[in-house]
Amino acid sequence: MGLAIRCVLEQSLSGIPWVEGKSLCTAYCAGLGGDVAANTADSSNIIAIDFGAGHSPLAAPPAAESLAAWLGPFMAGDRGVEWHEPGDGLAAVRALLGRLRAGAKIAAAPETLLDLEYDDDGEDLTDGVQRDLEDLEKVLVVAQVARCRFFLCFEG
Numbered sequence: 001m002g003l004a005i006r007c008v009l010e011q012s013l014s015g016i017p018w019v020e021g022k023s024l025c026t027a028y029c030a031g032l033g034g035d036v037a038a039n040t041a042d043s044s045n046i047i048a049i050d051f052g053a054g055h056s057p058l059a060a061p062p063a064a065e066s067l068a069a070w071l072g073p074f075m076a077g078d079r080g081v082e083w084h085e086p087g088d089g090l091a092a093v094r095a096l097l098g099r100l101r102a103g104a105k106i107a108a109a110p111e112t113l114l115d116l117e118y119d120d121d122g123e124d125l126t127d128g129v130q131r132d133l134e135d136l137e138k139v140l141v142v143a144q145v146a147r148c149r150f151f152l153c154f155e156g
Helices: 022-029 034-038 067-074 086-101 123-146
Strands: 004-009 150-155
Touching: 004 022, 004 123, 022 067, 022 123, 067 086, 067 150, 086 123, 086 150, 123 150
Parallel strands: none
Antiparallel strands: 004 150
């Protein structure tokens, strides 16, 4: 199965699509810092991975910041499970999707790709992350209509 990011809802809802979450997890966990974006000709078009961020998903991170900066606040972790409003998650997911649809790419060093098959130019990983985010958006839309809170977590 492999490691994936899952969306956990406060209650069971019908009409929820499956979110594979593997590409999203790979990009989230790749562990790249600002070095990749800094060494890229147009770093404003790169979504790098930087675990040092920790910004609110509602305050737009600078152009070359990470998936972790956007999605990290929704991840269950050392602070335990915290439930979040789906509208807040939708804001983050839609902002990321907007950047990807405008041509942004996911940058990840080959050694950080968890032994998964991705091409060298980031297209496969970027496409996979976009699909995962589109599915996550659908889940959060259903959750918002149902007024059902959520959190994200790793599942392996």
